Structure formats: structure tokens, C-alpha cells
Amino acid sequence: MIHIRNVTKRYGERTVLDGVNLHLHAGEFAFLRGRSGSGKSTLLKLLYREIDDFTGDIAIDGQPVGSMPKYELRRKIGVIFQSFELLERKTVLENVELAGEVLGRSEKDTRAQALHLLKRTGLSGKERLFPAQLSGGEQQRVAIARALLVRPAILLADEPTGNLDKETAAEMFHLLRELQREYGMTMLVVTHADRFVEAVPARTLHMEQGKIYEIGNG
Numbered sequence: 001m002i003h004i005r006n007v008t009k010r011y012g013e014r015t016v017l018d019g020v021n022l023h024l025h026a027g028e029f030a031f032l033r034g035r036s037g038s039g040k041s042t043l044l045k046l047l048y049r050e051i052d053d054f055t056g057d058i059a060i061d062g063q064p065v066g067s068m069p070k071y072e073l074r075r076k077i078g079v080i081f082q083s084f085e086l087l088e089r090k091t092v093l094e095n096v097e098l099a100g101e102v103l104g105r106s107e108k109d110t111r112a113q114a115l116h117l118l119k120r121t122g123l124s125g126k127e128r129l130f131p132a133q134l135s136g137g138e139q140q141r142v143a144i145a146r147a148l149l150v151r152p153a154i155l156l157a158d159e160p161t162g163n164l165d166k167e168t169a170a171e172m173f174h175l176l177r178e179l180q181r182e183y184g185m186t187m188l189v190v191t192h193a194d195r196f197v198e199a200v201p202a203r204t205l206h207m208e209q210g211k212i213y214e215i216g217n218g
């Protein structure tokens with residue numbers, strides 16, 4: 001599904017990724033850990049092509065990411081961030097529905113799916129509220145529902161619990177794991193929250209000095 005081979009990324013003189021290799025199967029869940037500045041976000045950015053200049057190969061389902069039109073890549077890959085990235089002037093429901101508009105789905109279909117996902121992420125009854133009226137954990141659930149509307153084959157999460165308290169972080173990891181199983185997605189979750197990683201059995205990767213090491217499997 002995701003093949004990363006011998007990928008090197010430099011920012012000026014600084015080598016952040018140094019011949020990284022990683023293979024994720026379809027439907028696999030993995031945590032990516034590593035110290036601040038070790039290059040975790042950079043790796044995700046290469047995958048969803050926010051950054052294009054690197055050497056080596058990154059392929060999804062056998063297709064080099066560089067040869068895929070960005071809109072196609074955005075259908076395949078959903079992304080969630082520590083900062084949620086919700087639109088403040090749109091309601092919860094509108095935030096989730098946005099991706100449907102971009103994909104050109106019918107309003108009715110998009111509405112039905114958005115409502116289903118909001119229910120699934122525990123947000124029924126909050127559809128008409130604005131992001132500022134929600135807790136951090138609820139805002140992250142909206143971001144998850146929004147990412148899933150596209151039904152991505154892959155979900156990348158960059159420190160999704162970075163702004164949440166411990167209990168909410170634990171809930172979020174369990175929710176992500178459940179949704180990953182339910183939707184059969186390939187999921188790569190960057191995190192610092194070591195304790196919760198141990199509570200959610202999964203493949204665990206560690207990034208250090210530009211390389212990725214396997215440090216556990218379930």
C-alpha cells in the first residue's frame with residue numbers, strides 16, 4: 001500500500017530524513033514516535049505532498065506520489081492535525097460537509113454521510129454549533145469526521161492528541177483505532193504520548209537521526 005524507499009530530505013544543509021525505508025500494508029495501523037525535530041511531520045508531508053522535493057521513492061498502491069494529481073492523492077489520503085484546522089465561521093456540520101462539495105458529491109448524499117460520521121464520532125446534537133463552542137476533544141472529533149467523509153484509504157494523523165488532556169487523548173487513540181478497523185484504513189499516527197501508545201497495541205516505529213526503526217508490534 002505505502003512504500004517508502006531510500007527517501008532523503010534536506011532543508012538546506014540539514015538532512016532530516018536520511019535514506020528512510022518504510023512499508024505499510026493496506027489496513028495496517030502504526031504509531032510513529034521520535035523526538036521533537038526528528039522529522040516525523042516532514043515524512044507525513046512528503047506522503048501527502050505538501051513537500052515535493054526529496055530523493056528516493058514514495059509509492060501508494062504501486063504509483064509514485066509525484067505522478068499522482070494532487071486531487072487524486074487528497075482522495076486517497078485524509079490528514080488530521082494537532083491544531084484541528086477547522087473553519088471557525090462554519091458549523092460543525094458544514095465543516096464535515098466541505099470535503100463532499102470538493103468531491104462533487106450530491107448534497108443529499110454528503111449530508112447523510114456527514115450526519116452518520118458525526119454520530120459515529122459521538123457528536124450527535126452538536127451539528128449546528130461552531131468550533132469555538134466545542135471542547136478540544138470534540139473539535140478533534142469533527143476533524144476526524146471531516147477527514148473520513150472522503151472515505152480515504154489512508155489516514156495520516158500528526159500529533160492528533162497534542163492539544164488534549166490525558167483522558168481525552170486516550171479516548172481519541174481508541175476512537176482512531178476503532179475507526180481504522182471499521183473502515184479498513186491504513187493509518188499512520190505521529191505521537192509523543194508514549195503512555196497511550198502502550199495502551200493501544202499496534203506496530204510502533206521510532207524515528208531518530210533521519211532513520212526509522214521498528215520498536216514493537218502490538
Ligand SMILES: Nc1ncnc2c1ncn2[C@@H]1O[C@H](COP(=O)(O)OP(=O)(O)OP(=O)(O)O)[C@@H](O)[C@H]1O
Binds near residue numbers: 016
Ligand atoms: N520548512 C522548513 N525549513 C527548514 N527546516 C525545516 C522546515 N520544516 C522543518 N524543518 C526542520 O526539520 C526538522 C524536522 O522537522 P519536523 O517538523 O519534521 O519534526 P517532527 O519530528 O515532526 O517534530 P515535532 O515532534 O516537534 O513536531 C526540524 O529540525 C525542523 O526545524
